[in-house]
Amino acid sequence: MYDLTLIGIGTGNPDHVTFQGAQAIRNADVILIPRKGENKADLAGLREEIITQVTDTPPKIAYFDIPKRRADDGYLRGVDEWHDAIAVRWHEAISAHPDARQFALLIWGDPSLYDSSLRIASRLDPQPATRVIPGITALQALTAAHAIPINDLGAPYVVTTGRRIRDEGWPKGVSKVAVMLDGECSFQSLEMADYDIWWGAYVGMKEEILIKGSLTDVADQILETRAQARADHGWIMDIYLLKKRTN
Missing domain, CATH: 3.40.1010.10 (Tetrapyrrole methylase, N-terminal domain)
Known part of the structure; x- marks a missing residue:
């Protein structure tokens, strides 16, 4: 034993x-x-x-x-x-x-x-x-790096995978979604103008990269930055938080 x-x-x-x-x-x-x-x-x-x-x-x-x-x-x-x-x-x-x-x-x-x-x-x-x-967790490290709370006041949030966002769309009844295990940047499947994003790669490490903003404005920057970081290191670990706009 x-x-x-x-x-x-x-x-x-x-x-x-x-x-x-x-x-x-x-x-x-x-x-x-x-x-x-x-x-x-x-x-x-x-x-x-x-x-x-x-x-x-x-x-x-x-x-x-x-x-x-x-x-x-x-x-x-x-x-x-x-x-x-x-x-x-x-x-x-x-x-x-x-x-x-x-x-x-x-x-x-x-x-x-x-x-x-x-x-x-x-x-x-x-x-x-x-x-x-x-x-x-990577989720804690991400929110700490961006200095943001994960949830809105009194509101739930969802932690899910990129595959589910891509296949099933935005989860019902929540305004914030944390996305893990997403090698395909599945936020591209959403109506980008409706969302803000807080993205991070190598969070907590000396190589940490952070990008935030309107998904419409920063999606291409995230894609390019992610591809370059993966090429530089040979691997990448990233995570992001999405918030659906209410107006």
Whole structure:
């Protein structure tokens, strides 16, 4: 039997790691770190930097490669099979350290918000005792960077994906929508004159880029900036908040 701790580490700024998260890193016997290809090597490097900063004697690190996700058999089925494959990689990495009892993964953002680490952990056999350390989410980092509240006074908001905005349109009954996991800039499917946007890439990191304004005015700027940033870094993480105008 072993323990697995999922540690939210924020959105790329080592200062986002909480005291609780730092203690969990120090308590780990082995930390699993994903490798996502050469273009995303700095994501593994940031995790290594965090471990070095918060420990005097770093724990062992077990690297594992993230398998590619199939996209030829429907989105949900492809993701489900992908999670199965990742769980196999976790199991292999954990099994390579039979004497260890405390394993941990450093989760970008928070394990509970648009992250699948808990779903993957549930596929492990035998099942570990799983613990979650909360972290700063990309949504929190975005609103903090723009110095705005996420909700209007007494009003609800929705957190959703770009795919749903593109396929289903604007959610009913809300004036603000936070959009995550949008590689296609799905705000282009909306009537742009009706919305304002607060967009951010690499929020919380030294590479942070922020753009805000009327969607009509800044949509092209976001598209161009995003494409250039992706080319420069080889990867991009971005998020945005949309507000529907009432007048």
